[in-house]
Amino acid sequence: MSLDTVVADIREEAHARAEELREEAETRADEIVADAEDDAAEIRDQAEREADREIEQLREQRLSSAQLEAKQERLEARRDVLGDVREAVEEELTSLDGDTREELTRTLLSAASDEFEAGDDVRVYGRAGDQELLASIVDDYDGYEVAGEYDCLGGVVVESEGSRVRVNNTFDSVLADVWEDNLREISEQLFEQ
Structure with missing residues (x-):
């Protein structure tokens, strides 16, 4: 066996080992990318659920606030009408x-x-x-x-x-x-x- 053959065998073995490491690295990189994509999808889904929940909560708060405001305006209008009726009665009594x-x-x-x-x-x-x-x-x-x-x-x-x-x-x-x-x-x- 000559020195050239030994060098060629070592090179071939090194190339094979390098190819093997590259394939393992690519496989590992693919796994990391897939895990990252899964994590990103889960984070996105969770963020969407949270955003939907916050939107619904905000909608409920605004609806409740609008209903309360409408009720207060109705009560105020009723108080005004009752006040007008009472004033009219007082005027009638005064004019008797x-x-x-x-x-x-x-x-x-x-x-x-x-x-x-x-x-x-x-x-x-x-x-x-x-x-x-x-x-x-x-x-x-x-x-x-x-x-x-x-x-x-x-x-x-x-x-x-x-x-x-x-x-x-x-x-x-x-x-x-x-x-x-x-x-x-x-x-x-x-x-x-």
């Missing part, structure tokens, strides 16, 4: 005149007088525009006198120092009681669905 105003004022004074003892000095207050009406009504009661004005829509405020009683029978107080007691029915009639 003649026999209707006198009848209501007499009824309210009569109801208030039940709270006082005979012989009490009773002072009656009422709306500025009703002073003349009040003067004619209290003439029917012993010990009663018109004592001044009270800022109200009508009716009377009656008090006596002797019995330390004060009765507020104004249109305002009656309206407030009726309004509170019947607000649900008023609202249902105005906003039937």
Whole structure:
């Protein structure tokens, strides 16, 4: 065996070993690329699922927020309408005149007088525009006198120092009681669905 043959055998063996290593490296590289592609696909799928979940969550939040805002606007509109209705009722009460105003004022004074003892000095207050009406009504009661004005829509405020009683029978107080007691029915009639 000559030296050339030995060198050729070593070279051939080295080329074979190099080819074998190259093939193993290519196989390993293919495996790494395949694993990386699988990992990338899994990451992409997970990112898509997460993005879909976040989109759905954001959509739900916006929908919920929009529904709440719409509900608040409806409630505010209803409050405005109820306020307008109450103002209209107050205007009607203020504009009552003649026999209707006198009848209501007499009824309210009569109801208030039940709270006082005979012989009490009773002072009656009422709306500025009703002073003349009040003067004619209290003439029917012993010990009663018109004592001044009270800022109200009508009716009377009656008090006596002797019995330390004060009765507020104004249109305002009656309206407030009726309004509170019947607000649900008023609202249902105005906003039937």
